[in-house]
């Protein structure tokens with residue numbers, strides 16, 4: 685039996701596959717089920733201070749030929765107070781990460797203090813700050829491209845909780861190191877990269893943008909080389925200084941290895957859920973072949989981290 689356990693800082697996971705935020709993560713039952721179906725940890729949908737309906741349809745387009753998704757869901761969520769009730773129902777063995785978005789340090793602190801106060805028995809494994817959503821006004825990427833704002837959000841949040849803070853970065857920026865630097869110097873416990881890429885599609889018959897929000901975020905297989913390049917850049921700069929979670933286009937076991945070789949400690953998977961008949965099929969197929977690869981190569985998964993840089 686091959687050991688697939690990994691550590692993201694102090695957070696130990698049974699395997700390196702984490703359910704990405706925004707897919708299957710809007711209720712305790714879907715999160716519990718995703719974990720039962722084999723993920724090493726599961727991430728909630730991003731939650732904010734107030735409830736939001738999100739953008740009208742069409743808000744999600746599946747692009748079969750490139751196994752990718754263009755979405756502008758618009759961080760639809762019930763608000764943190766209602767969502768805290770969901771978290772109380774999480775199964776005790778489930779490792780879960782709470783994703784949060786906000787527009788300033790006070791909003792993040794307010795949400796985290798509330799959750800910490802109400803979820804005492806089975807706390808989240810980490811908070812993931814979504815500083816990277818490309819299609820929501822005044823939050824996400826709007827705050828996540830400014831190193832000063834990032835620094836002040838993370839500094840304040842770190843003072844308010846003992847739970848690890850993971851920071852999800854946007855690829856929609858020229859120099860990702862500038863925001864990574866701000867996050868690390870303020871005390872981030874891990875970096876998560878990448879969120880979706882700002883994108884747009886036009887219907888050639890209607891002759892108008894397809895998404896109701898006009899612009900959206902691209903995810904899935906088409907963005908994998910950008911995710912890999914981003915993790916490679918971050919590892920090249922920081923080495924083992926900070927844990928890195930690779931996201932973007934992971935759909936097969938080879939992708940997991942590629943992210944580790946670039947410098948990741950773990951990966952998140954979102955859009956690829958569409959490529960499999962069930963989450964269980966996705967995790968079991970990836971884990972089965974991953975185990976065979978590690979056994980044939982006689983290495984532990986963690987030993988692959990960053991090897992492409994040697």
Ligand SMILES: Cc1cc2nc3c(=O)[nH]c(=O)nc-3n(C[C@H](O)[C@H](O)[C@H](O)COP(=O)(O)O)c2cc1C
Pocket residue numbers: 704705706707729730744753755757759783814817852878879880902903904905907931932933934952953954955956
């Ligand atoms: C429909 C949809 C909704 C998403 N919602 C969120 C979200 O609420 N918060 C967030 O941080 N990322 C969100 N994402 C981005 C994913 O977590 C992930 O970063 C991105 O899709 C790249 O990974 P993938 O190629 O495996 O899908 C969403 C993605 C999709 C497709």
